[in-house]
Amino acid sequence: MFNISATYTDLYQLRMSQAYFKNNKHEQTAVFDYYFRKNPFEGGYTIFAGLEDLLQKLKTLKFTRDDLNFLKTQNFPEDFLNYLKEFRFHGKIFSVMEGDIVFPNRPILRVEATLIEAQLIETILLNLLNFQSLIATKACRMRWIAGNRALLDFGLRRAQGPGGYYASRAAFIGGFNGTSNVIAGENFNIPISGTMAHSFVQSYDNELEAFRDFALQLPKQCVLLVDTYNTLKYGVPNAITVAKEMEARGERLYAIRLDSGDLAYFAKESRKLLDAAGLEYVKIAASNQLDEYVIKSLQEQNAPIDIYGVGTNLVIGKPNGALDGVYKLAVSNGKPRIKISENLIKITLPHAKQVYRVTDKNGTWIGADVISLKTENHIETMHHPFDPFKQMHIGDLKQEPLLKEVMSNGEIKIKIRTVAEIAEYSRKRFEQLPLEYKRFYNPHQYKIGISSLLKKEQETLIKSHKN
Amino acid sequence: MFNISATYTDLYQLRMSQAYFKNNKHEQTAVFDYYFRKNPFEGGYTIFAGLEDLLQKLKTLKFTRDDLNFLKTQNFPEDFLNYLKEFRFHGKIFSVMEGDIVFPNRPILRVEATLIEAQLIETILLNLLNFQSLIATKACRMRWIAGNRALLDFGLRRAQGPGGYYASRAAFIGGFNGTSNVIAGENFNIPISGTMAHSFVQSYDNELEAFRDFALQLPKQCVLLVDTYNTLKYGVPNAITVAKEMEARGERLYAIRLDSGDLAYFAKESRKLLDAAGLEYVKIAASNQLDEYVIKSLQEQNAPIDIYGVGTNLVIGKPNGALDGVYKLAVSNGKPRIKISENLIKITLPHAKQVYRVTDKNGTWIGADVISLKTENHIETMHHPFDPFKQMHIGDLKQEPLLKEVMSNGEIKIKIRTVAEIAEYSRKRFEQLPLEYKRFYNPHQYKIGISSLLKKEQETLIKSHKN
Numbered sequence: 001m002f003n004i005s006a007t008y009t010d011l012y013q014l015r016m017s018q019a020y021f022k023n024n025k026h027e028q029t030a031v032f033d034y035y036f037r038k039n040p041f042e043g044g045y046t047i048f049a050g051l052e053d054l055l056q057k058l059k060t061l062k063f064t065r066d067d068l069n070f071l072k073t074q075n076f077p078e079d080f081l082n083y084l085k086e087f088r089f090h091g092k093i094f095s096v097m098e099g100d101i102v103f104p105n106r107p108i109l110r111v112e113a114t115l116i117e118a119q120l121i122e123t124i125l126l127n128l129l130n131f132q133s134l135i136a137t138k139a140c141r142m143r144w145i146a147g148n149r150a151l152l153d154f155g156l157r158r159a160q161g162p163g164g165y166y167a168s169r170a171a172f173i174g175g176f177n178g179t180s181n182v183i184a185g186e187n188f189n190i191p192i193s194g195t196m197a198h199s200f201v202q203s204y205d206n207e208l209e210a211f212r213d214f215a216l217q218l219p220k221q222c223v224l225l226v227d228t229y230n231t232l233k234y235g236v237p238n239a240i241t242v243a244k245e246m247e248a249r250g251e252r253l254y255a256i257r258l259d260s261g262d263l264a265y266f267a268k269e270s271r272k273l274l275d276a277a278g279l280e281y282v283k284i285a286a287s288n289q290l291d292e293y294v295i296k297s298l299q300e301q302n303a304p305i306d307i308y309g310v311g312t313n314l315v316i317g318k319p320n321g322a323l324d325g326v327y328k329l330a331v332s333n334g335k336p337r338i339k340i341s342e343n344l345i346k347i348t349l350p351h352a353k354q355v356y357r358v359t360d361k362n363g364t365w366i367g368a369d370v371i372s373l374k375t376e377n378h379i380e381t382m383h384h385p386f387d388p389f390k391q392m393h394i395g396d397l398k399q400e401p402l403l404k405e406v407m408s409n410g411e412i413k414i415k416i417r418t419v420a421e422i423a424e425y426s427r428k429r430f431e432q433l434p435l436e437y438k439r440f441y442n443p444h445q446y447k448i449g450i451s452s453l454l455k456k457e458q459e460t461l462i463k464s465h466k467n
Numbered sequence: 468m469f470n471i472s473a474t475y476t477d478l479y480q481l482r483m484s485q486a487y488f489k490n491n492k493h494e495q496t497a498v499f500d501y502y503f504r505k506n507p508f509e510g511g512y513t514i515f516a517g518l519e520d521l522l523q524k525l526k527t528l529k530f531t532r533d534d535l536n537f538l539k540t541q542n543f544p545e546d547f548l549n550y551l552k553e554f555r556f557h558g559k560i561f562s563v564m565e566g567d568i569v570f571p572n573r574p575i576l577r578v579e580a581t582l583i584e585a586q587l588i589e590t591i592l593l594n595l596l597n598f599q600s601l602i603a604t605k606a607c608r609m610r611w612i613a614g615n616r617a618l619l620d621f622g623l624r625r626a627q628g629p630g631g632y633y634a635s636r637a638a639f640i641g642g643f644n645g646t647s648n649v650i651a652g653e654n655f656n657i658p659i660s661g662t663m664a665h666s667f668v669q670s671y672d673n674e675l676e677a678f679r680d681f682a683l684q685l686p687k688q689c690v691l692l693v694d695t696y697n698t699l700k701y702g703v704p705n706a707i708t709v710a711k712e713m714e715a716r717g718e719r720l721y722a723i724r725l726d727s728g729d730l731a732y733f734a735k736e737s738r739k740l741l742d743a744a745g746l747e748y749v750k751i752a753a754s755n756q757l758d759e760y761v762i763k764s765l766q767e768q769n770a771p772i773d774i775y776g777v778g779t780n781l782v783i784g785k786p787n788g789a790l791d792g793v794y795k796l797a798v799s800n801g802k803p804r805i806k807i808s809e810n811l812i813k814i815t816l817p818h819a820k821q822v823y824r825v826t827d828k829n830g831t832w833i834g835a836d837v838i839s840l841k842t843e844n845h846i847e848t849m850h851h852p853f854d855p856f857k858q859m860h861i862g863d864l865k866q867e868p869l870l871k872e873v874m875s876n877g878e879i880k881i882k883i884r885t886v887a888e889i890a891e892y893s894r895k896r897f898e899q900l901p902l903e904y905k906r907f908y909n910p911h912q913y914k915i916g917i918s919s920l921l922k923k924e925q926e927t928l929i930k931s932h933k934n
Contacts, residue, residue, distance in 0.1 A: 002469055002629055010623055010647035011661025019667070019684040030670065070653040075687070115670055126624035127631060156477055157593035158789040162469055163630030164594060180477035186537040194478025199796040200486070202804040203497065203582055217486040220542070229807060229932065312789045321783035322625040329666040337669040340696055465696065 001165060001183055004057055006087060007067045009123040014076070017116045021080050026116035031331035031352045034109040034129065040137050040320040041292075044443030045433060047140045047426055048108055049170045050132030051098035055412045057128070058089050058121060091117050093407035094374075096355075098417075099136075099173055099426030100402070101433050103446040106355050106371050108325075110403055115332060122327045130325040131163060132170040134317040139174025140430060141292040142310060144438055145299065150307040152193055153179040154287060155315030167315035173423045176310075188419045195223035195257060195285075207234055211242040219251040223285060226256045226270070236270045240277045255283035255307060263288065264303035271304040283307055291318065292440065338461045349454065350461050356399040365432055366397065367444070372451035374403075382449025392449060468632060468650055471524055473554060474534045476590040481543070484583045488547050493583035498798035498819045501576040501592065507604055507787040508759075511910030512900060514607045514893055515575055516637045517599030518565035522879045524595070525556050525588060558584050560874035561841075563822075565884075566603075566640055566893030567869070568900050570913040573822050573838050575792075577870055582799060589794045597792040598630060599637040601784040606641025607897060608759040609777060611905055612766065617774040619660055620646040621754060622782030634782035640890045643777075655886045662690035662724060662752075674701055678709040686718040690752060693723045693737070703737045707744045722750035722774060730755065731770035738771040750774060758785065759907065805928045816921065817928050823866040825916075832899055833864065834911070839918035841870075849916025859916060 020026040039046050063071070063084045071081060091113025102108050109129070111118050142151055153171045156164040156179075168184035178191035185192035196214055204210035207229060215222050224242065226235025236256065243253035256274070258266045263286045274282050286298070287309030295308055312318065328348045329337045336350030352374040358366045370382045380395040406414050417425070436444040450458075487493040506513050530538070530551045538548060558580025569575050576596070578585050609618055620638045623631040623646075635651035645658035652659035663681055671677035674696060682689050691709065693702025703723065710720035723741070725733045730753045741749050753765075754776030762775055779785065795815045796804045803817030819841040825833045837849045847862040873881050884892070903911040917925075 001471065001475075004468065004629070005650065007649040007653055008468075008623075008632075009649050010621065011649050011652075011659045012647060012663055013661075014649065015661050015685060016663050016667045016681075019663075019681050020670075022684045023680045025670065025680075028670070030666075032666070067650075067653065071649075074659065119664075119666065123624050127626060127628060130625055131628040131630075154477065156475075157590050158597055158791070159594060160627035160630030160783065160788070161594060161598040161633040162471075163598075163627030165475075166628040180479060182474040182476050182478050182481065182537075183472065183534075185478075186474055186534065192478045192541065194480070194482050196479055196483050196486075197586075198806050199497075199499070199586065199794075199799075200483045202796045202806060203487075203492065203495070203799040205802075213490045213492075214483075214486050217489045218482060312791075316627065316783070316788035318788050319786060321627070321785050321788045322779045324625070324779075327666075329669045332666075332670040335672075339665050339669060 001187060002162065004061070004124065005067050006061050006063045006120065007070070008127070009120065013119050013122055014071070017119055018076060018080050020116050020119070021083055022077070026114060028115045028333040029331070030113060030115040030118045030329060032111045032118050032122070032327050033107040033330050033353065034125065034325060034327050035105060035107050036130070036323050036325040037104050038324060039104055040134055040317065040323055041141060043137065043141065044437035044439070044445060045101050045103065045137070046133055046323070047136035047174050048096050048100050048102045048133050049098055049136035049173045050128040050166070051095055051109070051406065052416050052422065053132070053166070053169070054125060054128045055093070055407055056416070057124060058407065059410060059412060061089055061121065061124070063087055087120065088410055089113065089117050089121055090410045091407070092405060094403040095406045096402045097404065097425065099422040099429065101429050103369065106369055106448055107353050107403060110352060112352065126325055126327055128166070130323040132166055133325070134320065134323040135167045135170035135315065136174035136426070138314055138317050139171040139176050140426070141440070142295055142308070142314070143175025145292050145296045146308060149305065151176045152307065152309045153181065153314055154309040155311040156181045158312040159315040164315055169419055171314055172419050173426055175423065175427065190419055196225050198225065198228045201225060201228040208238045208241060211238050212245070215242050215246055215253070219246065219249070221254045222246070223255040223257050224253065225259060227258055227260050227266070231258065231261065231266050232269050232273070236273045240273065240279060243279050243282060244277070253279070253282050255285045257285040257287065257309070259287050263305065264298050264301040267303040267305050285309060287311065289313065296440070336457060336461060338458070338465065340462065340465055347458070347462070350457055351454065353454065355402045357402055358394055359398040359400065365434060367434070368447035368449045369402070370394065370399065370449045370451055371454060373454050373457070376451055376453060379451045381452055383452055383455045384447070384449055391452070394449070468654060469629065471528070471591065472534050473528050473530045473587065474537070475594070476587065480586050480589055481538070484586055485543060485547050487583050487586070488550055489544070493581060495582045495800040496798070497580060497582040497585045497796060499578045499585050499589070499794050500574040500797050500820065501596065501792060501794050502572060502574050503597070503790050503792040504571050505791060506571055507601055507784065507790055508608060510604065510608065511904035511906070511912060512604070513569050513600055513790070514603035514641050515563050515567050515569045515600050516565055516603035516640045517596040517633070518562055518576070518873065519883050519889065520599070520633070520636070521592060521595045522560070522874055523883070524591065525874065526877060526879060528556055528588065528591070530554055554587065555877055556580065556584050556588055557877045558874070559872060561870040562873045563869045564871065564892065566889040566896065568896050570836065573836055573915055574820050574870065577819060579819065593792055593794055595633070597790040599633055600792070601787065601790040602634045602637035602782065603641035603893070605781055605784050606638040606643050607893070608907070609762055609775070609781070610642025612759050612763045613775060616772065618643045619774060619776045620648065620781055621776040622778040623648045625779040626782040631782055636886055638781055639886050640893055642890065642894065657886055663692050665692065665695045668692060668695040675705045675708060678705050679712070682709050682713055682720065686713065686716070688721045689713070690722040690724050691720065692726060694725055694727050694733070698725065698728065698733050699736050699740070703740045707740065707746060710746050710749060711744070720746070720749050722752045724752040724754065724776070726754050730772065731765050731768040734770040734772050752776060754778065756780065763907070803924060803928060805925070805932065807929065807932055814925070814929070817924055818921065820921065822869045824869055825861055826865040826867065832901060834901070835914035835916045836869070837861065837866065837916045837918060838921060840921050840924070843918055843920060846918045848919055850919055850922045851914070851916055858919070861916070
């Protein structure tokens with residue numbers, strides 16, 4: 001659906017590239033780190049999403065003839081435009097696998113490329129990874145609380161324009177069962193689902209007739225929306241009438257849907273009516289301003305809801321709306337680089353780095369990842385940033401390198417998975433995350449250890465900047 | 468950039484359409500209203516945006532061969548798929564002009580079409596109008612408080628995926644001066660702007676050299692980012708050195724940019740250093756987590772900032788993230804329709820309607836729009852919904868119909884304007900909005916009057932549903 005060309009970027013990437021090109025710095029090598037500073041939703045984890053999508057876009061990213069004609073009107077010099085005409089991304093990318101569980105302030109992805117190529121992919125990389133990771137995380141929070149109940153994404157109408165397309169993909173990775181978004185289903189091979197709106201019922205002179213016509217045409221997976229007029233007085237009784245007619249035809253009504261009012265109350269009362277009519281098998285779907293907190297509350301009240309339809313709060317990642325991912329220079333022209341701001345926490349880590357997830361002898365994640373130089377293969381001791389005088393020996397623990405080569409010379413080096421495969425991988429990784437990082441209120445934060453070698457390099461660089 | 472086909476929709480639109488088609492109801496006429504229930508950002512107004520974009524998409528909307536092949540896998544019957552193959556929108560649309568100032572709970576747009584065509588455009592209509600109106604409104608709030616200072620959209624990297632593309636368009640309509648988003652500039656003819664990132668400075672061994680190289684290549688509109696290491700100790704002095712070198716070449720440094728720390732403090736101190744060097748003409752640009760409240764606060768502190776770069780909070784429309792626009796059936800098969808929920812405020816208004824903006828003898832908007840039947844040409848008395856016993860005589864006031872025919876038989880009936888023309892129209896209309904609706908804290912809410920005829924129709928329909 002989206003043909004993203006290389007002008008899907010910020011102008012300053014092109015202005016800097018122009019300056020690099022004209023000053024003949026553009027082919028210097030550079031290393032950039034992608035990471036974020038805070039888990040969204042006051043949570044204890046983030047689901048990393050968008051990678052395989054990004055890799056496919058990078059593989060074919062180029063400036064079209066229209067792009068170049070436009071840039072000509074923006075006073076770019078001719079020789080630079082000729083360079084852009086041939087621009088392709090030829091770099092290497094090392095990354096955490098899509099669907100994995102990640103945490104703040106450690107590299108999630110590392111780009112090694114010429115300075116100009118690394119710069120020209122920054123915006124699209126941030127745009128796709130930040131958003132999909134935000135939504136996958138939101139979805140995962142709802143999946144965690146919803147247990148085995150079905151979760152469906154109904155958000156396209158309130159999504160941020162075509163952002164809704166990627167929201168549906170990310171929601172599926174985070175654990176949703178399907179989406180109402182047809183084009184996302186079509187292009188990402190995600191199950192789609194959908195039933196009826198109030199307008200369907202209103203377009204008939206009475207509700208029973210509307211239900212009857214719908215059930216006749218859609219005998220499988222038929223879901224009747226029961227709250228257009230009066231849920232318990234008309235809606236559910238009419239649905240029961242139609243369910244009985246379906247039984248007489250050897251069919252089964254799949255579910256009723258509630259979309260207004262107190263969902264716990266209406267679900268309980270509807271369940272009673274359905275059960276009293278011998279329709280224990282008819283499921284109850286509910287929608288209307290759901291998020292992980294409302295779902296939690298409905299379940300605490302034992303609301304007999306089998307299917308949650310989630311819209312706005314999912315697809316816009318409310319309340320955050322954005323993951324604060326950044327893309328920071330770690331090496332250029334062979335030299336380690338650092339950015340020092342007033343805020344000491346924002347000091348970047350120099351050099352090309354690796355991140356290890358460490359597991360104890362029982363197979364449990366120990367609660368801290370280690371950041372090291374990429375050249376270190378096994379870390380003996382890690383340096384805790386919150387207690388710089390303390391070292392922790394981890395040489396005897398299992399260390400899994402998280403950043404793997406996913407692109408080289410602009411070619412994808414991993415097997416591209418289906419979205420369902422990514423979702424399944426995410427589910428398995430999430431199972432490994434200890435419970436204290438999953439809770440909604442004041443969750444534990446997964447720590448960072450820095451290898452002694454990397455710590456020394458950072459300190460040396462800070463000192464040299466002070467002088 | 469985006470080839471949106473007709474599967475950019477929710478599955479239930481297709482399931483309902485299938486039922487309409489098979490029950491031979493699909494060619495019944497229908498009228499739907501688009502409106503929202505609450506101004507975003509606790510504000511007193513909304514800027515209506517996205518319309519002309521939507522009209523252009525509707526004009527060519529169809530199911531592609533790939534779409535139809537996909538739908539075949541989803542158990543749609545053959546005859547319905549054949550209908551979809553020929554599907555085009557042939558309806559009429561009456562709408563408020565894009566860029567106008569609108570308020571909650573009155574029709575912004577009315578669709579008159581066959582039931583099936585009206586239903587099949589619902590999702591794309593809501594998706595594009597809700598989001599662009601949200602962002603245009605956010606932008607307008609910043610424009611109002613920023614006065615004549617420049618406002619630039621820097622948000623693409625944190626936008627909700629390709630939502631950022633439309634965010635840039637909407638921000639310009641709401642009053643921004645330009646965007647960093649190159650593809651939005653290219654396709655919507657919006658001014659683009661951009662300078663340098665920290666990585667540019669870091670890629671050099673020292674800041675002065677980086678500034679020098681950049682200024683040599685970009686002597687016009689050169690903006691130097693001064694906070695990579697230490698703003699006042701190195702950044703601004705280095706920028707001054709380069710500005711003096713530029714002067715010697717007959718050039719002028721355009722601006723410096725601050726992107727961290729206390730922007731008011733750093734702007735004031737930087738201004739002093741620049742002025743002391745005789746560089747009064749060098750502007751100060753600032754960015755970092757700006758929104759209308761931060762801008763207001765900076766201005767209250769007399770921070771000498773000339774250019775605001777706004778990112779995340781603009782393009783994701785924080786904190787709301789979504790406008791709650793809905794699309795409700797008002798007429799089907801020639802009969803007025805109504806939806807009655809538990810919540811009396813959510814009762815819809817039946818019939819095809821018109822909305823008038825009423826102006827008093829001094830040319831001032833009177834503080835209430837009137838909703839009438841579309842067949843009423845001039846309203847004598849309006850019925851106030853908050854005081855149902857009160858009537859207000861408005862027969863002698865100027866009444867401007869807001870819903871104009873913008874599409875008929877699927878063809879666009881208005882002259883498509885440039886985004887700049889829409890922005891200019893919006894600015895003029897916004898000038899007409901009295902101040903009490905513009906303030907950020909507890910603004911006045913623009914009221915609704917209902918014509919006596921329409922009120923009577925609604926009451927009749929409620930009564931008939933009660934029986």
